[in-house]
Amino acid sequence: MEFRKVFDTIPEKFDKWRPKYCKEAFDCIINNAELDSSKSVLEIGPGTGQATEPILRTDCNYLAIELGENLYEFTKNKFKDYWNFHIVNGDFGNYDYGDKQFDLIYSAATIQWIPEQIAFTKSYKLLKGGGHLAMMMMRGDYKTPNETLFNEIQNVYSQYFKPETPYTQKLIYRNAVNYGFVDFQEFKFHSKREFNAENYIEYLGTHCDHIVLKEPYRSDFFKGIKSVIQNHNNRIEFYDTITLYLTKKP
Secondary structure: OOHHHHHHHOHHHHHHHOOOOOHHHHHHHHHHHOOOOOOEEEEEOOOOOOOOHHHHOOOOEEEEEEOOHHHHHHHHHHOOOOOOEEEEEOOOOOOOOOOOOEEEEEEEOOHHHOOHHHHHHHHHHHEEEEEEEEEEEEEEEOOOOOHHHHHHHHHHHHHHOOOOOOOOOOOOHHHHHHHOOEEEEEEEEEEEEEEOHHHHHHHHOOOHHHHOOOOOHHHHHHHHHHHHHHOOOOOEEEEEEEEEEEEEOO
16 A cells, blocks of 8 residues: 555544644744635645644635545545535546636645655646645654653664655655745744653554554564653653745746
8 A cells, every 4th residue: 555545544543643733834824825715725635634724714715635535534524514615535636626726735744745746736737826835744853852762762663663665755845946936935833742652652653654564563663662651751752843835836
């Protein structure tokens, strides 16, 4: 199974444990795109809506495209009470949008699954003149809060984390300017998360390469991570950096 389709196997767990993005990042998107009821928005791959509701609340005409059938059904039901919520089950790159064009296209940790040429060329085509492309991602740092814990977790990874296919997905966001986009900007926001061992194991099990980890490594890997955290006061803390890349079509 493709990594980008693995999340579709765990919609409920994904919804419970995947982190949401900070208010400041959404404020930046909303203010730059001047979202209101007159604007149309496309979200690429909402998953279960970790980055959906703040945009819906602007009363914009919202459309999401979700690749996973189970995620599509879950999210369609989750936001069914919003009059402006619409979602289709399809692949962003080859879906036929007809004559639709958007004032904002945005992605939260999704667009990197799409080949660069398709991601940027299609987004550019679908945007109105002056429309914005917003791309968010989150990186968690648990080394700074507790380096000893970090090193012990790395030892568990060295021993037991042996995925058959390594995760190598990457997108160079700044390359958007090579496809006609202008005014590329980067913003950073910061937040914190904290887990006990049990909850962290649940969260870790929502990462694509961890979901597909097979025996004989899988059980020992999760058991090892849990034990290490329990031995550190049953607490692991993350310093999160949310990066927002914002660019627009002339």
